[in-house]
Amino acid sequence: MADTVFPLNTGAKIPALGLGTWQSKAGEVERAVEYALSIGYRHIDTAYSYGNEEEVGIGLKKAFDAGIKREDVFVTTKLWSTHHKRVQENLDMSLEKLGLDYIDLYLMHWPVAMNPNGNHPLFPTTPDGSRDVDFSRHHVDTYLDMEKLLHTGKVRAIGVANYSVLYLEELLKRASIVPAVNQIENHPLLPQDDVSDFCKAKGIHITAYSPLGSTGSPLLTLPVVAQIATKHGVSPASILLSYHVVSGHSVLAKSITPTRIKANYQVTKLDREDMDALAQVSSGGNLKRHGNPPWKVNLGFPDQQ
Ligand SMILES: NC(=O)C1=CN([C@@H]2O[C@H](COP(=O)(O)OP(=O)(O)OC[C@H]3O[C@@H](n4cnc5c(N)ncnc54)[C@H](OP(=O)(O)O)[C@@H]3O)[C@@H](O)[C@H]2O)C=CC1
Numbered sequence: 001m002a003d004t005v006f007p008l009n010t011g012a013k014i015p016a017l018g019l020g021t022w023q024s025k026a027g028e029v030e031r032a033v034e035y036a037l038s039i040g041y042r043h044i045d046t047a048y049s050y051g052n053e054e055e056v057g058i059g060l061k062k063a064f065d066a067g068i069k070r071e072d073v074f075v076t077t078k079l080w081s082t083h084h085k086r087v088q089e090n091l092d093m094s095l096e097k098l099g100l101d102y103i104d105l106y107l108m109h110w111p112v113a114m115n116p117n118g119n120h121p122l123f124p125t126t127p128d129g130s131r132d133v134d135f136s137r138h139h140v141d142t143y144l145d146m147e148k149l150l151h152t153g154k155v156r157a158i159g160v161a162n163y164s165v166l167y168l169e170e171l172l173k174r175a176s177i178v179p180a181v182n183q184i185e186n187h188p189l190l191p192q193d194d195v196s197d198f199c200k201a202k203g204i205h206i207t208a209y210s211p212l213g214s215t216g217s218p219l220l221t222l223p224v225v226a227q228i229a230t231k232h233g234v235s236p237a238s239i240l241l242s243y244h245v246v247s248g249h250s251v252l253a254k255s256i257t258p259t260r261i262k263a264n265y266q267v268t269k270l271d272r273e274d275m276d277a278l279a280q281v282s283s284g285g286n287l288k289r290h291g292n293p294p295w296k297v298n299l300g301f302p303d304q305q
């Protein structure tokens with residue numbers, strides 16, 4: 001079951017379990033990627049802004065040298081906000097760093113552009129210290145530039161991340177190509193059923209990020225997760241990851257620790273009772289969003305209103 005794949009609207013398949021690499025440092029991430037691929041993972045998620053694409057590329061190369069085929073590995077990377085007006089350039093930078101000639105999935109990391117000529121290449125700020133957002137750039141214009149990448153052969157699919165229903169509606173009004181994926185924060189404390197239902201209806205696959213609650217994996221200590229793990233005789237992490245797979249979503253767990261990378265490559269067959277219990281966690285508006293950068297922009301998510 002760990003090798004479950006889901007179809008994308010491009011005809012390609014995305015492996016259900018992927019290795020996340022946000023905050024995975026150089027010196028650690030090469031080994032994490034190489035190890036994950038050696039034990040069966042076939043889906044690696046990175047981003048230009050993570051600053052580790054070169055090291056992710058080293059891990060990939062080691063796996064390819066060991067006999068794993070490029071075409072069997074699904075690699076995602078992301079356009080960063082300071083590059084919304086330089087889409088092709090940002091893709092080429094990522095390809096070079098990763099040492100790849102194509103990306104399986106290229107995502108717009110956030111639907112917010114930042115000043116391309118600001119006081120920092122990734123996180124420019126204005127004199128008051130807040131994010132230097134480029135309000136002149138509309139996210140749909142950025143997406144339309146991403147559509148052009150498909151003709152270059154350098155990306156097999158394009159998609160978005162951190163898109164609410166409101167933003168998806170804006171995008172679909174003008175897009176020629178329906179995004180293949182919307183990568184969003186998703187876990188029992190942030191189910192985002194509105195986004196999932198909308199995406200399902202439009203043929204957009206959901207990839208869940210921060211499934212363990214992000215840094216320090218706080219959701220592993222939720223009592224209901226421990227109870228379901230005991231019931232099935234598996235790790236709590238497997239419960240939090242399988243919650244997505246059962247829903248037809250792919251899921252990214254980040255780890256640089258071999259024992260955890262291995263533990264996270266296990267899908268448990270959750271039943272209706274388990275899924276209902278996990279759904280109860282957020283009942284009564286008990287929600288927690290971990291990824292909440294100070295954008296100064298309304299992203300349209302109901303829990304942020
Ligand atoms: N599109 C976007 O904006 C975003 C995308 N992402 C993507 O999703 C990935 C996953 O999300 P992320 O926020 O990193 O958080 P996760 O929910 O994957 O949690 C990562 C944390 O959990 C720890 N951990 C992992 N597995 C276990 C385990 N089995 N037992 C105990 N602890 C564990 C890790 O520690 P350690 O590494 O030390 O083992 C790390 O501290 C990212 O890495 C990134 O690729 C994430 C955020 C935003």
Ligand SMILES: O=C[C@H](O)[C@@H](O)[C@@H](O)[C@H](O)C(=O)O
Nearest residue numbers: 022047049109291292293294
């Ligand atoms: O993918 C991971 C996250 O989106 C991360 O890149 C952002 O949250 C970033 O740290 C920010 O502050 O905008």
